[in-house]
């Protein structure tokens with residue numbers, strides 16, 4: 315959708331996330347769709363069956379364990395997008411009623427994402443097509459401020475989205491310092507960071523969770539060390555955000571990116587920047603769009619408007635997940651306490667699944683987990699592995715024959731796979747679960763892996 319004529323969107327970009335979005339009633343309807351007819355009390359936490367009923371994509375015999383690639387979307391998100399397209403699909407920035415309504419959806423979505431991240435009041439959520447696109451935008455904008463000889467620390471364990479854009483700055487004389495992946499721990503060890511930091515370090519770029527390894531990095535600690543050296547921190551939170559609550563005000567990082575299509579939302583990306591850091595950059599949108607337009611000054615062509623409606627629907631889903639207020643209260647987007655309980659609920663649902671997956675893989679002879687082979691809060695349920703004899707593509711193919719959606723390859727963590735001595739063409743097998751994954755689905759995946767490598771099936775795994 316073109317955003318021409320949108321130059322005054324800054325003027326309507328004022329609705330807070332807590333502000334009612336009135337006739338955007340579809341999340342309310344979706345709430346009732348999510349519930350069973352034999353509904354549990356509204357104050358109770360929904361069980362797995364009720365949760366899965368929210369996701370039309372989970373209906374069917376196949377098993378979706380490629381959630382780190384992209385998650386399914388719940389009905390409130392689907393309905394909010396549909397509702398927007400049916401009733402509000404006009405250009406923002408004009409004075410007529412529908413245009414103002416459309417503008418307030420876009421504004422509310424920005425404010426809501428800032429709240430979701432725990433950065434409300436501290437900075438802006440810039441919405442774009444993807445994390446990759448936004449990281450390129452950030453690197454280009456930041457590059458204008460850097461000087462020859464300035465240094466950037468890049469974590470080798472990262473996804474290429476937060477590596478490639480920074481490497482392009484080498485052409486301008488920026489020096490890259492590699493924070494190497496370590497073959498024992500697999501990730502980029504924290505103690506190794508200190509030796510890379512100097513008075514020339516301007517940026518440290520890292521993943522909060524590698525989309526291949528699954529271990530959670532202590533972003534607050536990395537930020538503390540980088541800030542002590544005078545460097546900014548760019549965190550790729552894509553593989554973390556679907557699993558745990560984000561808390562930017564506690565972590566203190568300067569920049570945070572994640573992809574909403576992995577967090578049960580529409581296919582979009584988010585770049586959060588603190589007000590202070592954004593003020594240092596030249597906004598890249600058209601010259602006549604003032605900095606006061608906020609995020610729009612950084613959103614080339616504007617954000618996907620129907621996607622913004624979908625993001626608001628995500629708020630309704632999180633409310634439901636947190637044990638939800640009665641439907642009428644969903645006219646307001648969830649506060650931080652609700653966001654936290656929704657993600658706590660997700661983590662609680664994931665923990666046994668994670669354990670089942672790791673223990674199951676450990677029990678199959680010849681398999682090595684690439685990443686932490688422990689279960690618990692130190693990792694998310696994105697688990698990669700190789701077999702000492704059977705290529706990853708054959709294991710994945712066996713699973714695919716059985717209707718199980720898993721993935722093999724380098725998952726765009728190409729440099730990490732190469733650093734670990736693996737062949738990027740074959741890479742690893744990755745099984746990624748989220749809170750809606752059922753134990754039976756993990757069983758089916760383990761049985762498929764066992765069959766692919768010719769290992770006897772464990773008795774406690776159902777076929």
Ligand SMILES: Cc1ncc(COP(=O)(O)O)c(C=O)c1O
Pocket residue numbers: 382383443444445446447473475476521523524525550551552553572573582583726
């Ligand atoms: C950890 C991580 N970072 C970045 C990306 C890139 O995200 P996008 O597809 O939104 O560009 C991905 C996508 O898989 C990812 O897993």
